[in-house]
Amino acid sequence: MARGRLRVYLGAAPGVGKTYDMLAEGQRRAERGTDVVIGFMEDYGRPLTRKMAEGLPTVPRKNMPYRGTAFTEMDLDAVLARRPQVALVDELAHTNVPGSRNDKRWRDIEELLEAGTDVITTVNIQHLESLNDVVEQITGVRQRETVPDEVVRRADQIELVDMSAEALRRRMAHGNIYPPDKIEAALSHFFRPGNLSALREIAMLWVADRVEEALLRYRGQHGIQKPWATRERVLVALSGGPESDTLIRRGKRTASRGAGGELLAVHVRRDDGLATGNANLLAHHRALVESLGGSFHTMAGDDPAEAVLAFARKINATQIVIGATRRSRLKNLLGRGTGEAIIEGSGDDIDVYVVTHDEAAHGRLLRRHRVQSQSTDDTP
Template sequence: MPQGTLRVYLGAAPGVGKTYDMLAEGHRRADRGTDVVVGFVEDYGRTLTRRMAEGLETVPRRTLTYRGSAFTEMDPDAVLARRPRLALVDELAHSNVPGSRHEKRWQDVEDFLAAGIDVISTVNIQHLESLNDVVEQITGIRQHETIPDEIVRRADQIEFVDMSAEALRRRMAHGNVYPPEKIDAALAHYFRAGNLTALREIALLWAADRVEEALLRYRRDHAIHEPWHTRERLLVALSGGPEGDTLIRRAKRIAARGAGGEFLAVHVRPGDGLAGSSPHLLADQRRLVEELGGTFHTVTGDEPARAILALAREVDATQIVVGATRRSRLKQLVRRGMDEILIEGSGDDIDVYVVTHAEAAHGRWLRRHTRTRESAPDDGSDGS
């Protein structure tokens, strides 16, 4: 039996219209002849959402008693028995009442998918497990209902339901999200403009990363080895020497100039296992990279330049930042430095910037690659 497909409407905050869009898609599918049922929808008394649910077959809910109170939940057994082509299931991160088939609603959805039923669901960014602490820092509210990121990441399709902070606050003020008695408190606390803007940015970045994962998977599946520069990505090469801190900070500043830019750091460990650099310096540089929002990579290879170029193409880097090689004039005559090998091997798709160690602290760059990029360092000043 073929696995069902999962489509998730992702939002930055309650009220952006995820459930409404899910129901609208259900109507479109039903109009085209698809067998659609509502497994569970929570309208929170929102008139427009309730109206959108009209006309769609709804599987009756199940009533459970817990601690002397009655609760209604989705009835997964009834949905499985009905076997629709498509089930609409709201609030993927919901925790079921004890005594239910599963602890979490996403587990019910996995049963539907295994049975060959397609599912459309909804989730807000604050319910993703990896972002729980970040959202609490921003809003002051800890979400107790969470879902593993991987469940959402492996959805066949994710649609980001976007709305500006100002538009959502207007929708809130007009009574389209919460009842009148809750509006003022919501606008003054969780739905402050700053909170909503931050949540929206987090959601956009998370969704962008998921899109990039799909792009990398596509390139891998189709044996496409040439970089597709969908965003600026800098790779800074660290030898483990004292110049590393300067290179890391410079790479971070260049990456920050472009929207969505990011940076990575790499240290090439000798293939013979012999330590060629200070482990204490490398440990400090790893911490600095992570503090600045980058990622640290260690690879093994006897030819550092080749290993760096291989990683640059693997991660789709647009630029490589490397410290100038300090060698005697005699060594320069008889053997090429790593910077020269990087420049030669980078081709037309990766820029290489070589920073002299003594000059780097004063903000002077030595440009060794002639190809021009909009985000490249200009006449020598990086704003520091």
């Protein structure tokens, strides 16, 4: 039996309409003759959401007593026995009442998918596990219910349900999200304009990363080597020398010029294990890259230029930042350096930026001084 397909409506914030959109999609599929049922739906008393559910068959919930209180949960066994083509299951990050077969609703959904049922579900961006800390810093509210990012990333389809901060606050003020007694507190706390704008940006960036992952998989599956410039991805090639600080900061400025730009740094060590850079400096460079929001990578290779170019194409880099050469004129005459090889091998699909730095300038001045000193010594 083929595994079911998962579609996730990802809300940028509570109240943007993800449950409504889930139900609307269910209605569209039902009109086309698909067997659609509501496995679990939470309308929070919202009239428009409740109306959108009309006409769709619903599997009755299961009563779950806990500590003297009655709760209701999705009746997983009943939905599995019903064997619908599509099940609508709200609130992916929900924690089930103790005593349920699974502790989390996303595990219930996994059973439905394994049984061959397509599932359409919902989750808000603040419930993704990796974003728990940053959401708390922004909103002051720690989300107790989370779902692993990988569960959402594995979805066959993710649709971002978005709304401007102003429009969402108007919906709140008109009573379309929370009951009247909770509106004022919500508007002055979680639903402040700055909070909503930040959550919206986080949601768009998270979805962009997920799309980028799918793009990289597609390129790999189809043997596409040429990068596709969906957004700026700047790769800084580090030799391990003291000039690397300058290159990292220049790379960060370049990446920041475009929306969603990404900074990466790579250091190539020799295949034979011999050191190619000062270990303390490399640790410092890693810390600097990560403090600027980038990622630091090391790899082995006999030919640094080939290794950098291979890595750049693997990650779909749009630009490579390298430092001006510190090689002597004699060495340049004997053969090309790593920088020249990267430039020659980059082709027309990756831009290479050569950044001047104090170390290169110092090397040129030192060589000039040596030449002048030798001329003076040879003077009779």
